[in-house]
Amino acid sequence: MAEPVAHFPASTSKSAFPYLLGAGFLVVLAGSLCTAQVDPRRLLEGDALANAARFLRGAFPPDLSSEFLGHMMRPAIETIQISVVGTLFAVLIGLPLGLLATSSLAWSGVLHERRAAMGRWVLGFVPYAVARGLLSVFRSVPEYVWAFMFVRAVGLGAFPGVLAIGVAYGGILGKVYSEILEGVNPRPLETLHAGGASRLGVVLYGLIPQALPSLVSYTLYRWECAIRASAILGLVGAGGLGQQIELSMRFFKFDEVVTLLGMLFCLVGAVDFVSGRLRARLTR
Amino acid sequence: MSGPAYELHELRKVFADGTVAVDEISLTVGAGEQIAVIGPSGAGKTTLFRLLNLTLRPTSGWLRIAGVDVGGLSDQALRGQRQRIGTIYQQQNLVGRLRVVHNVLAGNLGRWSPGRALASLWRPREAAAAWRALAQVGIPEKLYARTDELSGGQQQRVALARVLIQDPAIILADEPVSSVDPSLAITIVTLLRDVAHESRKTLLMNLHSVDLALRYFPRIVGVRDGRIHFDLSREQVTEELLRGLYAGHRDDELQLERPPGGLDPFGRACRPLPGFDK
Numbered sequence: 247m248a249e250p251v252a253h254f255p256a257s258t259s260k261s262a263f264p265y266l267l268g269a270g271f272l273v274v275l276a277g278s279l280c281t282a283q284v285d286p287r288r289l290l291e292g293d294a295l296a297n298a299a300r301f302l303r304g305a306f307p308p309d310l311s312s313e314f315l316g317h318m319m320r321p322a323i324e325t326i327q328i329s330v331v332g333t334l335f336a337v338l339i340g341l342p343l344g345l346l347a348t349s350s351l352a353w354s355g356v357l358h359e360r361r362a363a364m365g366r367w368v369l370g371f372v373p374y375a376v377a378r379g380l381l382s383v384f385r386s387v388p389e390y391v392w393a394f395m396f397v398r399a400v401g402l403g404a405f406p407g408v409l410a411i412g413v414a415y416g417g418i419l420g421k422v423y424s425e426i427l428e429g430v431n432p433r434p435l436e437t438l439h440a441g442g443a444s445r446l447g448v449v450l451y452g453l454i455p456q457a458l459p460s461l462v463s464y465t466l467y468r469w470e471c472a473i474r475a476s477a478i479l480g481l482v483g484a485g486g487l488g489q490q491i492e493l494s495m496r497f498f499k500f501d502e503v504v505t506l507l508g509m510l511f512c513l514v515g516a517v518d519f520v521s522g523r524l525r526a527r528l529t530r
Numbered sequence: 531m532s533g534p535a536y537e538l539h540e541l542r543k544v545f546a547d548g549t550v551a552v553d554e555i556s557l558t559v560g561a562g563e564q565i566a567v568i569g570p571s572g573a574g575k576t577t578l579f580r581l582l583n584l585t586l587r588p589t590s591g592w593l594r595i596a597g598v599d600v601g602g603l604s605d606q607a608l609r610g611q612r613q614r615i616g617t618i619y620q621q622q623n624l625v626g627r628l629r630v631v632h633n634v635l636a637g638n639l640g641r642w643s644p645g646r647a648l649a650s651l652w653r654p655r656e657a658a659a660a661w662r663a664l665a666q667v668g669i670p671e672k673l674y675a676r677t678d679e680l681s682g683g684q685q686q687r688v689a690l691a692r693v694l695i696q697d698p699a700i701i702l703a704d705e706p707v708s709s710v711d712p713s714l715a716i717t718i719v720t721l722l723r724d725v726a727h728e729s730r731k732t733l734l735m736n737l738h739s740v741d742l743a744l745r746y747f748p749r750i751v752g753v754r755d756g757r758i759h760f761d762l763s764r765e766q767v768t769e770e771l772l773r774g775l776y777a778g779h780r781d782d783e784l785q786l787e788r789p790p791g792g793l794d795p796f797g798r799a800c801r802p803l804p805g806f807d808k
Contacts, residue, residue: 360587365605437623440583441696442613442640447647451636455625 304500314502318490322509325486328407328479329472329517335412336472337465339384340419345449346377347424350432357439357448377420384417393479407484411472422464430456459529466521473517477510487513533597535561535700535732536582541591543577543756551577553756554591561596561699564726564733566743569753570779575736576620578753579704582734583617584608596699613640616698618722620705622685624692626678633677633688634660637695663691667721683710690718694725701726703735707742715739719746740772 288294346352353370361370389410396406435452443451454461480488487510494502536559543552551574559565567575580586581593584600592601595611603611616637624633631654638656639647646655654660657673664670667687672680677688686706693701703722707715719735719742726733737743743750750767752759752775759775760767 356585360584360608361605433619433621433623434625436585437617437619438636438639440580440585440612440615440617441637441692441698442609442611442615443636444609444639444644446644447636447639447642450644450647450651451628451632451639452625455628455632458627 305504308504309501321490328476332408332411333469336415339416343377344420344423348427381417381420389414393484397483402483404485407479426460462528535559537594544589562730565749566747567736567751573753574756614699616693616696618703618706634691637692663694683714700732705736
């Protein structure tokens with residue numbers, strides 16, 4: 247018989263990790279503040295205030311003439327189109343690569359225990375590693391830089407914006423998809439596999455249905471990000487409202503800039519709303 | 531194909547953490563036989579079934595299915611073998627978000643082409659067959675219900691209907707009734723037994739309840755510590771053998787104590803939890 251326990255046992259965790267993590271964070275924060283030249287006084291210096299005042303004087307009243315607004319409808323719609331088609335491209339890139347980059351599906355774990363070594367490593371692990379590498383290249387280059395390169399390659403307009411969002415967000419989506427897919431309950435997958443289902447059968451009847459709410463939800467979130475990004479991409483000439491903002495800035499037409507920012511604000515709000523409704527409906 | 535449904539020779543499974551789950555089990559299962567596998571929790575019964583349904587690879591020893599040594603089979607050939615083995619698990623391993631019809635039709639995945647499998651998710655193929663299978667397990671009205679809206683017992687019936695659709699030569703049931711109420715437990719055990727008998731399928735069932743095993747199965751295999759403790763016909767299984775099988779496993783021993791009057795035909799299933807026996 248064990249001795250009756252007089253006191254409940256104290257936690258045996260003696261890990262120094264939380265302290266190390268905290269100390270490390272403080273060091274990184276202090277270093278970042280120094281090297282990033284954070285100095286609030288510079289906001290209040292003469293030049294900064296004068297420039298801000300010039301911008302504000304020029305910005306009000308905003309240009310709300312029907313002629314200007316009429317001209318801007320097309321770029322506004324273009325911005326939405328870039329975000330929608332760009333996100334679609336991102337899914338087309340991210341989903342196949344994300345599936346390949348899912349280790350439990352590609353090569354490790356119970357679905358592969360009886361696989362012949364050749365198939366497991368050559369047909370499983372190699373594509374997995376290649377997909378991971380591609381995804382990481384796609385997402386480590388910012389969409390802004392992708393847009394810059396695609397503008398050089400295919401010229402100004404919406405298309406380079408679509409390509410930039412497709413590639414950069416494809417990289418992000420693929421990574422997140424693979425993490426979502428690895429997190430699903432593996433037992434239904436084992437069951438399908440044990441009944442003779444192919445890898446694709448396991449994906450269609452076990453993996454995707456379980457992960458669908460998270461996949462849809464994250465994709466819609468990326469679409470919300472894409473509409474903001476498509477505005478930025480315009481600054482390097484990839485179409486949409488951003489390109490108009492850049493033009494108006496260049497000609498010091500701050501009244502137009504404010505109107506355009508207002509339009510962007512409405513677009514982002516509308517997309518957030520639509521995406522929220524879709525999410526609520528699709529992720530039941 | 532010919533020969534016994536299963537031949538196991540010194541089959542052994544050691545997991546990566548060093549646990550010896552199955553320790554040199556040798557066993558022959560004739561085609562069409564019905565066998566109950568009993569033994570304390572952690573005896574390696576589930577691992578044995580995962581070896582039998584070709585999910586796990588044995589560490590050593592060999593396994594023949596209908597005379598075919600599965601050790602050297604290609605991935606494709608293994609898939610063909612798995613198609614002939616239907617497994618029912620303890621937990622309902624269904625996808626809750628899919629409708630019942632798809633979970634049942636998933637029994638066809640070994641035969642369906644990828645295109646057909648995808649199309650069926652859009653518009654169920656062979657829905658009539660799924661309906662018949664569900665009717666056989668008593669819940670045809672649930673054909674288009676969402677699976678996670680069903681009770682645990684109903685979900686276990688769906689798992690059963692999937693195996694009926696799969697129509698395998700061998701049925702492995704890994705504690706199929708441990709999470710359902712006693713009367714449903716009897717229904718499920720007898721249904722599996724009858725299905726197996728009618729279409730001459732081989733049936734192996736892991737059971738937590740010794741009573742169910744002794745009542746419905748002619749051959750009983752006792753497993754303890756990854757080894758076969760006894761392999762006898764029902765008549766030869768004695769109280770002593772059972773005590774030896776469960777010795778030292780307190781929770782499992784309890785089910786051997788029958789209340790006076792022998793009113794406990796389902797073993798542990800109808801025993802109240804401690805604290806609920808007012």
